Amino acid sequence: MIELKGICKTFKTAKRNAGFKEAAKALFKKEYSCIKALDHVSFSVSDGEMVGYIGPNGAGKSSTIKIMSGILVPDAGECVINGRIPWKDRINHVKEIGVVFGQRSQLWWDVPVVDSFELLKDIYKVSDQEFHKNKDVLTELLDLGEILRTPARLLSLGQRMRCEIAASLLHSPKILFLDEPTIGLDAVSKVAIRGFIKEMNKEKGTTVILTTHDMQDIEALTERILLIGKGRILLDGSLSELKKRNETYKKLTVDYAGKGVEPIPGLTIVNSVEGHAQMTVDTRILSVSSAISHISGQVDVTDLSVSGATAEEMVVALYKEFSI
Amino acid sequence: MKKYLSFFRIRFIYGLQYRAAAYAGVATQFAWGGMILLMFAAFYKNSANVFPMTFKELSSYIWLQQAFLALFMSWYFDNDIMSSIVNGNIAYELCRPIDLYLMWFLKNMAVRASRVVLRCAPILLVAFFLPEPFKMSLPNSLLEGALFLLSLVTGFIVLVAFSMLIYITMFYTISPVGIRVLAVSTLEFLTGAIIPLPFFPEGLKKVLLILPFGSMQNTPFLIYTGVLSGSEALQSIFLQVIWFLLLTFLGKRFMKHALAKTIVQGG
Numbered sequence: 278m279i280e281l282k283g284i285c286k287t288f289k290t291a292k293r294n295a296g297f298k299e300a301a302k303a304l305f306k307k308e309y310s311c312i313k314a315l316d317h318v319s320f321s322v323s324d325g326e327m328v329g330y331i332g333p334n335g336a337g338k339s340s341t342i343k344i345m346s347g348i349l350v351p352d353a354g355e356c357v358i359n360g361r362i363p364w365k366d367r368i369n370h371v372k373e374i375g376v377v378f379g380q381r382s383q384l385w386w387d388v389p390v391v392d393s394f395e396l397l398k399d400i401y402k403v404s405d406q407e408f409h410k411n412k413d414v415l416t417e418l419l420d421l422g423e424i425l426r427t428p429a430r431l432l433s434l435g436q437r438m439r440c441e442i443a444a445s446l447l448h449s450p451k452i453l454f455l456d457e458p459t460i461g462l463d464a465v466s467k468v469a470i471r472g473f474i475k476e477m478n479k480e481k482g483t484t485v486i487l488t489t490h491d492m493q494d495i496e497a498l499t500e501r502i503l504l505i506g507k508g509r510i511l512l513d514g515s516l517s518e519l520k521k522r523n524e525t526y527k528k529l530t531v532d533y534a535g536k537g538v539e540p541i542p543g544l545t546i547v548n549s550v551e552g553h554a555q556m557t558v559d560t561r562i563l564s565v566s567s568a569i570s571h572i573s574g575q576v577d578v579t580d581l582s583v584s585g586a587t588a589e590e591m592v593v594a595l596y597k598e599f600s601i
Numbered sequence: 602m603k604k605y606l607s608f609f610r611i612r613f614i615y616g617l618q619y620r621a622a623a624y625a626g627v628a629t630q631f632a633w634g635g636m637i638l639l640m641f642a643a644f645y646k647n648s649a650n651v652f653p654m655t656f657k658e659l660s661s662y663i664w665l666q667q668a669f670l671a672l673f674m675s676w677y678f679d680n681d682i683m684s685s686i687v688n689g690n691i692a693y694e695l696c697r698p699i700d701l702y703l704m705w706f707l708k709n710m711a712v713r714a715s716r717v718v719l720r721c722a723p724i725l726l727v728a729f730f731l732p733e734p735f736k737m738s739l740p741n742s743l744l745e746g747a748l749f750l751l752s753l754v755t756g757f758i759v760l761v762a763f764s765m766l767i768y769i770t771m772f773y774t775i776s777p778v779g780i781r782v783l784a785v786s787t788l789e790f791l792t793g794a795i796i797p798l799p800f801f802p803e804g805l806k807k808v809l810l811i812l813p814f815g816s817m818q819n820t821p822f823l824i825y826t827g828v829l830s831g832s833e834a835l836q837s838i839f840l841q842v843i844w845f846l847l848l849t850f851l852g853k854r855f856m857k858h859a860l861a862k863t864i865v866q867g868g
Binding site for chain 1: 602604688696700
């Protein structure tokens, strides 16, 4: 159980304009500006839930993760995770969580990955039996095999990230925080990691909170999303709810032979290049089926696909709606 | 406790693999120790009686200093620790159920100890077989030898406890270089790494001996050479223990304060 109530955090940053004169001035008088990274953030996540935490750059996602993992102390507010306040009872708290910071590495640079794992085993006091069981499962699911015996510095980004995730799960944490786990990965690795996270959540009931900019991650993994912008939680709901909000239009992609399609009320042509056109249908005015019959009445359709708004577009729409 | 031991073990083994560095280190230490002794020899030739130590004692002192350099070198700072503070990887270390102070303390000890293990034996061995005034001599008695070993360990941990304070100050600054340079040059001079403390002017010496600076390399080496003996030696070891406790207490408090204010930036 994770509960955040009215969490605030303000960062003070020194600011100055470019140039020698400004730099010299800053030696004597520094201008600070306060940035409200988190402004009364409240939400709760129950056990076994999988939550996608999204928001634009600098919205406060990582700060929230840092607070929840006990390495950042908020200015105000309450945060209770499994009955503990993370930054007050850090050592006991971190025993039960696993964290992956996509931008940093926890593996030892110049020793084989498996050595880092062994050290983590001792640090978390994992029993031999549990360690081997977890290691075997992780090796299989994340396809680690030979990678484990390679020094971390020789690994590619995707290989390393898979090892990072495995390293965070060796002690079977109840809660897993993933801060951009798929950053910079290729499609294959992304799919592997998503599949794995899903598996963990289903099999072991691990609570997962993940931040990402990749909407496919969200679509593939989470039912619930939290949208944060300028330090405030703007939306807390399910992905399908969000979809409903945006279901007022559909996208049609058409390949055709013929002269072209005339727009009618409710049907707008976004672009059309010789035999290929993209259109949107406003479903409040025109039903999809009548739009299709209108098109096929005018041209000879060779291919046609209908799609709703992608998660990406929905998020862009949300950002616009909240003007963040 | 097991996690700390296994951490120490891994770091120690890890340090042992740098053999080429060890050979180079041994050669450097010989050249350096030889030069210092020759310099002092010139002074002693002029008037041997005005100095606080006999040349024989000084020879032992210098060779011990060279052999155990890695234990007491104040200019050594662990790159891993410093870069983890500067680049924010400390975020991961903070997510572990470990006492960061103890972990870093052991890391420092392990690296220094592994270096000494590789270097001290050849230096000491050759030093014993050098010609007369320059050779290293045995301690006066078995008891003094034992006290030396004890004091070597306490002096070592006093130094590590002191350098921990320097690591922690890095939490408060953007670049670790400034404090490091200042601390290193001060420590080198005040702990007697450049000129043994007995050669210092009376007043300054008295102050330094009470301060932690006198409780690092000064105490064990002076016990070995017999400058400090009997109850004086015991008193100095007692003082070392006091400083160790005080410095670790301070370090832990300081670290707690630093971590409460730490903001891992970016990402």
